[in-house]
Amino acid sequence: MIRYLRLASVQLKISAAAAMAYRSDFLLEGVLAIAWLGLTALPLLVLFDGRATVAGWDESSALIVIAAFMALRAILEGVISPSLVDLVERIRSGAFDYVLLKPVDAQAMISASRFEPWKVFDLLGALAVTSYAFYLRGSPPAAVDIALGVVLFAAGTIAMYSLWILCAALAFWVVRLDNLTYLLGSIFDVARWPVQVFSGVWRFVFTFVIPVAVMTTFPAMALLGRIEARTAAGTIGGAVALFVISRLVWRAAIRSYTSASS
């Protein structure tokens, strides 16, 4: 375990050093983060400009969903996506052999292979939006709710990571698959809306089939102290199940890996 933490920290250091080499990106990423914040929140503001509440959500509580979405997107774009793009590239070129040769678990090695440290800005933005939302509401969240919110957010992150690993595992069978992450990305975009806003089929799909609701709506509800214990338990259970499934599929995929090199 300690070995893996040390490995991750070394890889983080390498990425940070690479990021420092392009210091001008600092400004660009900062500007991009602010632009994205505005772009992300705007449709929501339009919606609540015309309505006071939609499906039980008012503007300040829906902002918390947006904040959860921004934080999750920062993790996705800062850690998960770069690593998996890197993986697909290695599978195509055959360089994945070198990963398999190393005396550590290949999934752990790959999952933390690339970081985009500047995405920290988006995380800070998400924190700022959350604080602003609670300022609008007039009362801070209870300590218990914060704890549950953090736990559910972690579960949501695990669910998202597992989905991406499932996609990456597909790359072992269908090599040219880099745009599958775009597809997932465009579906993930739904997570900016509270899931209750959707009706019927859509809500079912986004809760159970592609569990984007689990990733943002439920953590936000926990933070607001509105979540039922059953839903919270289901979220955690679902995330763990998804993780186990993705791990099994990954192992099966590795077994069928035939190197592209030589």
Next chain:
Amino acid sequence: MNAGRAVRALPTLLRIGVAETIAYRAEFLVWILTTTLPLVMLGLWTSVAAEAPFRQYTSADFVAYYLAALIVRNLTGSWVAWQISEEIRMGTMAMRLLRPIHPLFTLAAGHVAAIPFRSLVVLPVAVILLVSSGSSALVTEPLQLALIVPSLALAWLITFTILFALGALSFWVTKTMALLNLYFGLFSLLSGYLLPLPLLPRFIARAAEVLPFRFMLSVPVELMTRTLDRRELATLLLGQLGWAIACVALAMFLWQRGVKRFESVGG
């Protein structure tokens, strides 16, 4: 560029484009599926407008708007920026440069060849649109209907050349992906892809009126869903034409400047 040579090469280029689309059919399908956003927004807004119209928009209006947006997006969307930036990064651009025809033309031919396949995807959506909305939320005026085709063609040209110009920026910038993401964010908002433009806050809607994004998606959608008078029609189509010319010029200019900096990596 030698125009005669380009015209003679066109049938071959189109054939290559068709063959490529068929060869990379899985990829092609995934690209098509990434345009699910209008469907999601449709789900969202119809449930919002179910109780009472949102501003002046009824549920039926939203259905018509987003299905039309889905059609326009599928017919005019393009991934040429990703293609160019990948080719520059990998050095395979060198091969394209060896050919005696301008890459803007060869790439455009390749993407035009994919349009019949895109139409296949669009057709069922169009049928659903006609059946579900019928004449209540759609336009029936013949002149306006006739103008939809040129409007779509111009929208395609603007989208293609802007993405071509963005791709050409890879000659200078390494962070093309971040740039393209931001572009897509701006496009979603200002083209009417995310929301009908009249719903946007006033100052953003005003900016959207003059920026090119609106002419890439909202204009053909408006032609399908909103009855316009002659003057409005003329303004919109001339606006499209103006932006199309400007974007072609910009794409050619950036390309010409960028290609001088190009050094093939590997290859």
